[in-house]
């Protein structure tokens with residue numbers, strides 16, 4: 001049987017040699033297909049390889065009757081409908097490391113060009129203007145660079161900027177003060193970073209949490225004359241707010257490699273002389289393109305020849321027999337992780353998962369991965385799956401422990417998840433009730449009985465008469481219907497919790513109103 005591979009974006013010919021030389025694999029590189037033509041063509045192919053131009057939509061995936069694997073020659077998989085791929089059993093692989101260096105170098109090139117107005121001066125000279133007054137720049141030495149997102153590229157940029165003798169202040173949900181110290185950078189919240197920086201560079205993925213992370217309010221907090229670099233993803237910065245901040249003079253300049261809508265040729269930001277830009281070139285080097293093409297090509301060959309892929313984005317790698325035993329627990333494990341990530345603001349240092357009762361006999365590692373996936377999903381988005389969850393956690397220095405016990409603690413099965421942060425531990429436990437599905441049965445030291453889905457409100461308060469009624473009244477005033485309510489307390493008049501399921505997610509105003517009530521210590525709203 002011969003497999004057919006379609007490459008729909010230009011990939012390095014040297015990089016795809018593993019595909020070209022593989023037996024029983026035919027490769028077609030056709031880079032000028034319209035979306036309609038791709039929908040038609042994909043029917044004949046077993047694998048699709050893309051860069052960032054091709055939008056691999058649900059429709060394309062649905063039409064891919066033979067499609068087994070989609071390879072993304074690069075990091076971001078935001079041009080691939082992962083949900084559709086998973087639903088259709090199509091494995092998505094990427095090349096997370098191959099372009100790190102190039103993207104970091106491009107970010108530095110943009111930073112330096114911005115500081116010294118090189119593109120603007122070049123343009124003037126090309127128009128035969130010898131203008132030395134209009135293009136006076138600033139030195140970066142001694143200036144503070146704010147790095148938002150200290151993953152692979154953010155760290156490389158920080159190291160390079162230190163070489164330019166810049167001071168670095170960084171934020172990443174997985175960066176602790178200790179790790180920051182080891183890296184020789186200052187650590188702060190997003191607010192600390194944007195307030196302190198002379199230059200700010202973005203290096204996060206585009207997620208629900210990072211969309212418009214830099215908005216009008218954020219610009220207000222920045223130093224006057226701040227300069228912004230974005231070589232990560234358009235949409236992390238609110239482009240309208242950036243435009244206004246430049247026009248008002250708050251922001252002195254911006255260097256953009258990425259835009260919310262690409263291609264972005266007719267964009268109002270490109271009309272501003274303070275903006276320099278490149279057309280998504282961060283990974284466009286001979287080396288990066290060869291490296292990412294080699295990585296995805298190897299994975300495609302591995303998969304098509306019955307092997308295991310190295311960089312799966314959505315692959316569940318569990319045998320059928322084991323899957324039958326543990327599949328019912330996947331949902332519970334992920335929801336427990338998700339619950340804890342919402343109720344833990346601090347950096348997670350250690351995760352311990354205890355499996356009790358009938359889970360004692362079973363291989364539980366896939367459940368551990370699912371729990372970690374739930375715990376990290378808020379920060380990694382769809383990039384994380386049960387295959388790469390543990391790897392990503394360990395890469396961030398999070399210690400993972402898995403423990404088994406035959407003690408049933410009254411339940412036939414029990415999963416207890418404990419996370420350790422700098423200020424202590426947080427715990428949640430859940431069980432699968434025969435015929436009734438998943439339940440959260442313990443939160444911290446309190447016993448509860450809650451279905452882990454939908455909109456939850458978790459309140460820490462002081463056990464006082466009337467506290468529950470006041471919460472009910474505020475929610476009613478805010479038109480929020482309570483579906484269920486659980487309460488627990490350490491002792492009369494002591495620490496207590498309420499765990500409510502409600503019909504819609506609380507917004508900031510709802511949370512503020514509840515927090516202002518007497519005896520309410522903390523309110524956490526979550527969507528499981």
Ligand SMILES: NC(=O)c1ccc[n+]([C@@H]2O[C@H](COP(=O)([O-])OP(=O)(O)OC[C@H]3O[C@@H](n4cnc5c(N)ncnc54)[C@H](O)[C@@H]3O)[C@@H](O)[C@H]2O)c1
Nearest residue numbers: 076103149150151152153172203204205231232282283379
């Ligand atoms: N311009 C280009 O051509 C180009 C090339 C390569 C990568 N990229 C993009 O650059 C970005 C970074 O890539 P990477 O390889 O370093 O990824 P990475 O996964 O190694 O790092 C991303 C980091 O962002 C952090 N993060 C998540 N949510 C955050 C938040 N709310 N605030 C701050 N940090 C947060 C994560 O913890 C992680 O450490 C991605 O968006 C990627 O797609 C662009």
Ligand SMILES: O=C(O)CC[C@@H](O)C(=O)O
Nearest residue numbers: 051052074075076283284
């Ligand atoms: O394909 C490209 O050149 C862009 C790649 C880059 O955005 C990535 O996320 O890896």
